[in-house]
Structures are given as C-alpha cells and as structure tokens.
Amino acid sequence: MLNAPDAANLLTIARETLLKSLLPMLPSDARYPALMIANAMAVAGRETAQREASNAAELAAFEEFYGEALTRGDPQERLLEFNRRLARDARVGRFEGSGEIELRALLERQVRARLKVSNPKCLARCP
Amino acid sequence: MLDLSETAAKQGLENFVARAASASSARIIAMRRLGGGAVSENWAVDMTIHGSRLAGEHALVVRADAQSRIAESLSRAEEFAVQRAAFLEGVAAPEPLWLCADSAYIGRPFYVMRRASGLADPRRLAREKTLLVSGEALAEQLGQELARLHSIAPPRDELDFLPVPDRNVVLARVQQFRAALDTLPEPQPVLEWAIRWLEVNAPDPQPLVLCHRDYRTGNYLVDEGRLSAILDWEFAGWSEAYEDIGWFCARCWRFGAVEREAGGIGSRAAFYRGYERESGRSVDAARVPYWEAVATVRWAVIALQQAQRHLSGREPSLELALTGRLVPELEFDLLRHIEMIEQKARPC
Numbered sequence: 001m002l003n004a005p006d007a008a009n010l011l012t013i014a015r016e017t018l019l020k021s022l023l024p025m026l027p028s029d030a031r032y033p034a035l036m037i038a039n040a041m042a043v044a045g046r047e048t049a050q051r052e053a054s055n056a057a058e059l060a061a062f063e064e065f066y067g068e069a070l071t072r073g074d075p076q077e078r079l080l081e082f083n084r085r086l087a088r089d090a091r092v093g094r095f096e097g098s099g100e101i102e103l104r105a106l107l108e109r110q111v112r113a114r115l116k117v118s119n120p121k122c123l124a125r126c127p
Numbered sequence: 128m129l130d131l132s133e134t135a136a137k138q139g140l141e142n143f144v145a146r147a148a149s150a151s152s153a154r155i156i157a158m159r160r161l162g163g164g165a166v167s168e169n170w171a172v173d174m175t176i177h178g179s180r181l182a183g184e185h186a187l188v189v190r191a192d193a194q195s196r197i198a199e200s201l202s203r204a205e206e207f208a209v210q211r212a213a214f215l216e217g218v219a220a221p222e223p224l225w226l227c228a229d230s231a232y233i234g235r236p237f238y239v240m241r242r243a244s245g246l247a248d249p250r251r252l253a254r255e256k257t258l259l260v261s262g263e264a265l266a267e268q269l270g271q272e273l274a275r276l277h278s279i280a281p282p283r284d285e286l287d288f289l290p291v292p293d294r295n296v297v298l299a300r301v302q303q304f305r306a307a308l309d310t311l312p313e314p315q316p317v318l319e320w321a322i323r324w325l326e327v328n329a330p331d332p333q334p335l336v337l338c339h340r341d342y343r344t345g346n347y348l349v350d351e352g353r354l355s356a357i358l359d360w361e362f363a364g365w366s367e368a369y370e371d372i373g374w375f376c377a378r379c380w381r382f383g384a385v386e387r388e389a390g391g392i393g394s395r396a397a398f399y400r401g402y403e404r405e406s407g408r409s410v411d412a413a414r415v416p417y418w419e420a421v422a423t424v425r426w427a428v429i430a431l432q433q434a435q436r437h438l439s440g441r442e443p444s445l446e447l448a449l450t451g452r453l454v455p456e457l458e459f460d461l462l463r464h465i466e467m468i469e470q471k472a473r474p475c
Contacts, residue, residue, distance in 0.1 A: 087314035
C-alpha cells in the first residue's frame with residue numbers, strides 16, 4: 001500500500017506538534033497526561049518503524065536456539081509459539097547447566113530488542 | 128456507589144463522624160480529592176466537630192474503596208486494623224480514627240484518619256535535593272520506622288485475618304508469580320527464567336513479621352524536609368523482613384536516582400543503620416540483593432496485570448497501558464542483577 005506520509009512519519013509529526021505547540025499552552029495539571037501521550041506516540045512510532053525487521057530477527061534467533069523452524073502460521077503466530085515454548089522450558093529449568101549461557105543470550109537479545117522500542121534511553125545507559 | 132462529592136455522601140459522612148465521635152454534630156468545611164491510590168479513593172476533608180471531647184476543627188483523610196480492586200489488596204476494615212497496629216507500635220502512620228464498614232453512609236466501606244501533611248511525589252523527592260533536609264537522615268529514619276513495624280510478629284488477635292504463609296515465603300511468592308502469569312494471555316520467558324532462578328536459589332526462611340509490602344519512595348510523606356507519615360497499608364501482610372528491605376532498595380524504586388540505593392533518596396548504609404539501631408539486629412547485606420530480585424519480579428508481574436486491566440477493556444487508561452511497557456526495563460534489570468549476584472557468590 002502506498003500511503004505517504006506513512007504511519008511512523010505521522011506519529012512523529014503529531015508528537016512534535018503536541019510537544020512544541022500544545023504543551024506550552026497547557027495548564028500544569030495537564031502536563032503529565034500530555035507527556036504520557038507523547039511517550040505513547042514515541043513508542044508506537046518506533047514499533048511501527050521497526051516491527052518487521054525486529055520480528056524477522058527474533059524469529060531467526062529462536063530458530064537458531066531450538067535448531068528448527070516452525071512451518072505453520074504467519075511470523076507473528078510462530079513467534080508466539082516459540083515464546084510459549086521458551087516460557088514453558090524456562091519455568092522447569094530445561095536449559096540449566098550446559099544450555100544456560102545460550103538461554104541467557106537469547107533472553108538478553110529479546111529484552112534488548114523490546115527496549116529498543118519501549119525505552120531506548122535505558123539501552124544507551126547500559127550498552 | 129456514591130461519589131463522595133455528592134450531597135448524600137457528604138451528609139452520610141457528617142452523620143457517621145458525629146456518631147463515631149459521640150458528638151452532637153459534625154460539619155464538612157472543605158474537601159478535595161487526593162491523587163494516587165489505584166485501589167482506594169482518598170479525600171482530604173476538613174471538619175468541625177461540635178459537642179464532644181473532640182470538639183474543634185480537624186484535618187482528616189477519608190479512605191474509601193475505589194471503583195476497581197486488586198485481588199491482593201486488603202479490605203478497608205483490614206487495612207484500618209493493620210494501620211492501627213502499626214500506629215500503636217509507634218510507627219509514623221497517620222492515626223486511624225474510625226472505621227465504617229457499613230455501606231449505608233456513603234455507599235461503600237471507608238475509614239477516617241488524621242491528615243498528615245507533606246509531599247509524596249517520588250520523582251520530585253528523588254530529584255530535587257532541596258526538598259529534603261538530608262537524604263541520609265531520611266533514609267535512616269525510614270530504616271528505623273521499618274524496624275519498628277517489623278517488631279510486630281504473629282500471632283496477633285487483631286490481625287488474625289492476615290494469612291500466615293505455611294512454608295518458605297519465597298516459595299509462596301514463586302507460586303503466586305506463576306499463578307499470576309498463568310492468567311495473562313502472553314507468555315513471559317524472561318520472568319519465567321527469573322522466577323525459576325528465585326526458586327532454585329531460595330535462601331533459608333527467616334521469622335515472619337508484619338511487613339508493609341509496598342514500602343517505597345512514593346508511599347511516605349515528606350514535610351519541610353522530614354518524614355511526616357507512612358501511607359498506603361493495603362498490601363501489608365506477614366512476611367520476611369527482607370521482603371520490605373529489598374523492595375525499598377530495588378533499583379526500580381529509585382526513580383532515576385540509581386546511585387542513591389535506598390529508595391533514590393539516601394545510601395543503603397544509612398537505611399540499614401536506622402534499621403539496626405531500632406531493631407538491635409544487624410541487616411545481613413548479602414541477603415538483600417536476592418530480595419531485590421524478588422521485588423523486581425513482583426513489580427513486573429504487577430505491571431503486566433495493570434496493563435491487562437487496560438487491555439481487557441474494563442478500565443481503559445493510558446497510564447495503565449504505559450505501565451505494561453515498563454516491563455522490558457525491569458527484565459533488563461533482572462538479567463543484570465542476577466548476574467551480579469552470581470558473580471559475587473563465585474569464588475575468586
């Protein structure tokens with residue numbers, strides 16, 4: 001679908017308008033909700049821009065970790081299935097011992113990818 | 128459920144206070160809704176009481192059930208009993224005056240306490256140094272208050288509604304966290320891994336004491352730079368003292384001031400010093416990081432539950448929605464924090 005400006009672009013300019021044009025005019029008790037809105041728009045913008053590449057990378061990391069690729073469902077469904085399996089395995093300590101290093105590397109990778117969307121400043125503090 | 132600003136509720140409140148204070152009448156002079164409180168609604172109420180030994184003007188807080196409740200939280204009657212026990216022990220809790228379990232007065236149970244003044248905003252307390260006379264003195268006093276609370280141990284008749292964990296508190300928490308995750312639609316591999324780590328590395332059980340279970344910056348008032356009152360007793364319960372100590376010191380409750388490890392306002396040493404002076408027992412500093420991991424998992428689970436309140440459509444809220452997006456940062460903390468604990472435990 002050709003639609004310019006795209007969703008990420010619209011969110012960016014809408015957020016800038018909120019912060020630059022509206023925020024200075026708002027009464028003090030409306031500042032916190034306005035800043036929450038700006039934050040939500042920033043998160044949504046980053047997620048929109050990164051989703052496809054991020055999902056593909058996460059799926060590849062899962063396939064490498066489990067040594068197999070899931071064939072059924074779209075990428076989103078396959079990711080959910082892999083995450084379910086990982087959660088079950090982590091609960092019972094399936095990779096404790098020899099698999100622990102790889103498990104932690106996978107978890108770290110996942111968390112970093114999610115932080116890149118939700119709170120990139122946190123990643124900048126702990127590179 | 129009546130809104131407390133409605134005339135019928137105001138009259139109900141005046142009637143209740145007059146009766147509870149054995150007064151001829153009680154009149155509201157002014158009232159305003161106070162912020163905060165996800166599971167309770169708080170109103171600052173100024174009242175004049177006539178014809179009683181309490182005759183005169185009083186600055187009060189009315190604490191009533193909010194629209195939504197969290198399963199884990201105490202009822203208003205239970206919270207009143209806990210706050211009373213803490214107050215009578217000499218803890219700086221606002222003095223609870225009267226409990227009204229009868230919904231006839233304002234349409235729901237509530238209690239009335241004396242109003243303490245001060246600021247609770249955790250971000251401001253952690254960032255604006257001018258708000259505190261001394262962060263170290265405040266941390267020390269908070270340690271002292273906590274130790275005083277922890278001097279209350281089971282059994283206590285007036286607190287017999289509080290469940291006594293029947294085994295290691297940590298293992299009970301592990302079970303609660305897993306049960307909570309099982310109610311959520313999305314899997315949480317990082318939290319599952321951290322909970323498993325807590326289970327495998329559970330320390331020896333310690334004696335049970337009365338814990339606040341939400342003892343952190345944001346839940347106490349600072350007035351003219353000094354501690355004025357400890358608030359929000361709705362999650363209190365029998366637990367190990369280290370659960371409160373770990374919750375207070377966990378990185379996620381330092382509000383950006385990570386270098387001030389006691390609640391973002393002072394040093395760990397000062398907090399422990401106050402605790403030790405009051406309790407006469409030393410704080411085993413090596414035990415606390417484990418409980419900080421418990422705290423971080425618990426907050427992450429609560430954050431997911433908050434997001435779910437929004438996602439379910441029952442309580443659409445941007446604040447609840449964004450709380451769900453805090454979870455990756457907590458998971459990042461957990462990965463680092465657990466690694467740090469393991470490194471310290473490793474022989475050189």
